[in-house]
Amino acid sequence: MSSSRDTRILVLNSGSSSVKYQLLDMSDSSRLAVGLVERIGEETSRLKHTHVESDTTREWSGPIRDHEAALKAVAEELAKDGLGLDSPELAAIGHRVVHGGQTFTAPTVVDDAVLAEIERLIPVAPLHNPANLTGIRTAQTLRPDLPQVAVFDTAFHTTMPESAARYAIDTATADAHRVRRYGFHGTSHAYVSRATAKLLGKAPEDVNVIVLHLGNGASASAVRGGRCVDTSMGLTPLEGLVMGTRSGDLDPAVIFHLARVGGMSIDEIDTLLNKKSGLIGLCGDNDMREIRRRVDEGDEEAQLAFDIYIHRLKKYIGAYYAVLGRVDAVAFTAGVGENASPVREAAVAGLEELGLAVDSELNAVRSDRPRLISPEYARVAVAVIPTDEELEIATQTYALVGRNTHQ
């Protein structure tokens, strides 16, 4: 592990009631500490901190009032391991920011104007951007001298052409309210598409990849030569694939119908489509492990939920195949994509004419390494790529501040 100066990056992912963090050393991309504060603002807040080198984990439960108290607690835990925020080795703090709109196409060093713009984007990301802002502001108070870098979930998708980014609605209305397709999970799609090219032994510029990020939230993207040309999430993360609790695509008139005929309020429909739909709405479970267990026992409700999930996934593979014209690889990632071999097998089944196939034996192997699961004869590689959003945020942050301070 390196001890050279200015190579550490603290990555913060601040949610409305949680803060996830990792401290990385970018001289060798190693992790020094990882942790999580949950249930901020409640009596039973919880902090879990792991010091990687000594493989020790400390857990703590009690009231943590707000994000400032949470970050102070994190700073104390890091200090106990000799990794305090006052360390001269800390080069910057990289923050996950969910919505960067059309403004932020790349990671950005935070200043007052950047904070104001992230704030201006709150109407299109009411759940996420306020928490991300709180995280940045709190980190600034702890280390005012340190560069804070915002890494946006939407940035990777800003290369989408207008034909993919715009909805076919009245242009003036769309522009007035910034209604367009932004896409999310961008750090994961960026990392996984590059890692796929690496696995194929090629430069990202030479490879076309369909990335399937299948976690509790799920999104697909079409990446041509390292640049995103389409993605399945839109104005918000609700569009696209069937997810753990989100419906993904539906006829927008379903909303009018539920309001007019079903008597539901906009907030009720919002909750229905974001929290009570997708797999959990279809069968009562959103964990793919449980759904597969039920399928294996012959549960018809779980089987139908699985079939709807796969049908949508297959439609997006076909759509993005057409968008790209030539596909070199399909990459599966995130909780479901990395672990659920039946999902990978079913998503690709019947697509042999498109050059897609999965080797059952390779598909059954469990590993946390990037790997190919397609047979040698297949024209299109099928890959499983463990995603690493924290490493990607740290890499982008370090590249930005490293240029200014180290070279």
Ligand code: AMP
């Ligand atoms: P993520 O949002 O990427 O953390 O993914 C979480 C989801 O991954 C869970 O809700 C499960 O559906 C799924 N998952 C995690 N582990 C497994 C596994 N071993 N087999 C199948 N699905 C899994």
